[in-house]
Amino acid sequence: MRIDLHTHSTASDGTDTPAELVLGAAAAGLDVVALTDHDGTGEYTEAIAALPPGLTLVTGAELSCRLGGVGVHLLAYLFDPAEPEFARERELVRDGREPRARAMVARLRELGVPVTWERVAELARGGAVGRPHVAAAMVELGVIGSVSDAFTPEWLGSGGRAYVEKHEFDPFEAVRLVKAAGGVSVLAHPMAVKRGVVLPEGAIAELASAGLDGVEVDHMDHDAPARARLRGLAADLGLLTTGSSDYHGRNKTCELGEFTTDPEIYGEITRRATGAFPVPGAGG
Numbered sequence: 001m002r003i004d005l006h007t008h009s010t011a012s013d014g015t016d017t018p019a020e021l022v023l024g025a026a027a028a029g030l031d032v033v034a035l036t037d038h039d040g041t042g043e044y045t046e047a048i049a050a051l052p053p054g055l056t057l058v059t060g061a062e063l064s065c066r067l068g069g070v071g072v073h074l075l076a077y078l079f080d081p082a083e084p085e086f087a088r089e090r091e092l093v094r095d096g097r098e099p100r101a102r103a104m105v106a107r108l109r110e111l112g113v114p115v116t117w118e119r120v121a122e123l124a125r126g127g128a129v130g131r132p133h134v135a136a137a138m139v140e141l142g143v144i145g146s147v148s149d150a151f152t153p154e155w156l157g158s159g160g161r162a163y164v165e166k167h168e169f170d171p172f173e174a175v176r177l178v179k180a181a182g183g184v185s186v187l188a189h190p191m192a193v194k195r196g197v198v199l200p201e202g203a204i205a206e207l208a209s210a211g212l213d214g215v216e217v218d219h220m221d222h223d224a225p226a227r228a229r230l231r232g233l234a235a236d237l238g239l240l241t242t243g244s245s246d247y248h249g250r251n252k253t254c255e256l257g258e259f260t261t262d263p264e265i266y267g268e269i270t271r272r273a274t275g276a277f278p279v280p281g282a283g284g
Contacts, residue, residue, distance in 0.1 A: 003032040003261040005058065005269075006075060006188065006216065006244030010125045011043035012062075013132035015249030017125075018043040019050035021256075022281075026055045028256040032266060032278070034058035034077060034244070039093040040128060041081040051281035058269075058278050062188060063178075064093055065171040070197050071158050072171045072187070075216065075242075078273030079183025086177040089169065094128055096167040101129040107162040108134070108155075113143050131156045132251045147251045151195060158197070175211050182275025186214040186242055191230055192221035201233055208237040213272060218243025218259040220252075240265050 008014035009021045016024060018035060025033035035047050035057060044059050051057050058077055065072040081087065105117050115137045123133040135150030150156045156163055169177075171187075178185040187207065191198055204215065217230045218241075234241045243259040246252065270278060 001031040001263045001266070002029055002257055003263060003266045004030050004244050004247070004257050004259070005032075005034040005060075005077070005186075005242050005261050005266070006036050006062070006219075007033060007247040007256065008037050008062075008249075009035060009043050009047070010127040011040055012037035012128050013124075013130040013248060013251060015125075015251055018047035021247075021249075022047050022051050022055060022057060025256050026052045026281075030055060030257050032056045032058060033256070034060045034075075036060040036062045036075055036077075038062050038128060038130060039064055039090045041090075044081070048279050051279060053281045055281045056278045057281070059276055060183075061090070063090075063169050063174050064166070065169040065174050067171050067199065067203060069158075070199055071168075071195075072199060073189065074169070074171055074174050074178070075186040075188045076174075076178040077184045077186070077269055078276040078278070079178055079181035080275035081181075083181035083275065086181040089173075089177060092167050093169065097128050097130060100164045100166045101131075101134055103164040104131070104134050104156060104162050107164065108138070111161060113138060113141065113162075115141060115143075132248065136251060146253075147248075157195070171207060172210050175207060179211050182273060184213045184269050184272050185211070186216055186240065186269075187212060188216050189219045189221050189246065190215055191226040192219070193226075194221060204233065205237055208239055212239065213269070214240030214242055214265075216244060217241040218261075219246060220254045220258065221246075240268060242269075 060077040135147040245258040
């Protein structure tokens with residue numbers, strides 16, 4: 001089985017619609033794909049309607065968190081999207097996205113970058129506006145060479161010249177909410193140092209004690225030493241280890257299925273989840 005547990009559609013900051021994403025996942029030879037758009041669940045209906053035979057969909061979300069000034073992303077799988085407390089907190093985070101993006105556009109214009117809100121909104125294609133859409137507009141203007149180049153202190157990276165804070169989860173509270181909604185939590189790309197400051201290992205250990213289920217190990221932003229260190233840490237803490245593409249369509253260079261999760265780990269995730277079940281495609 002080929003299992004990719006981290007992808008994004010136009011419902012957040014990817015360039016494929018949910019339907020295009022699941023069809024692309026099948027074309028890439030995947031057996032299981034998780035749709036993990038940022039802080040939302042509105043994309044599930046379209047993805048399920050388009051799900052082709054032989055492909056199973058895992059519903060999920062990537063939660064925006066912050067701990068001690070460090071940005072943290074938490075992957076939540078197979079939770080009940082209607083659980084009221086968790087749904088309310090996700091809505092608070094989503095509601096802050098547009099004002100934040102508008103403020104970043106304003107800061108960029110102050111810095112002499114002629115990006116417009118209208119173009120950023122167009123690039124979002126009706127989904128939740130985020131930093132990658134602002135970055136894509138900067139790429140079009142020739143200010144930077146790629147979307148990834150925007151996520152630095154020079155531009156939109158945490159603490160950067162055009163960075164704007166937003167409402168985010170506390171990761172310990174996020175782990176609690178995911179579990180209360182019957183879901184499984186996995187820390188996304190925890191050693192992606194090129195994105196900025198990362199959580200210390202002690203904080204990961206504390207999250208594990210608080211109920212964190214796993215860590216994403218095989219990821220494009222982890223080099224070989226980081227992956228080896230994470231595997232050892234996960235073994236010490238009793239955490240599951242996953243692998244995934246973090247696919248964003250044209251917004252990143254990675255491809256669907258570039259990294260995958262071991263079928264036994266996937267089986268354990270589905271065993272632990274009580275809020276929702278994987279959705280098989282017709283005939284799958």
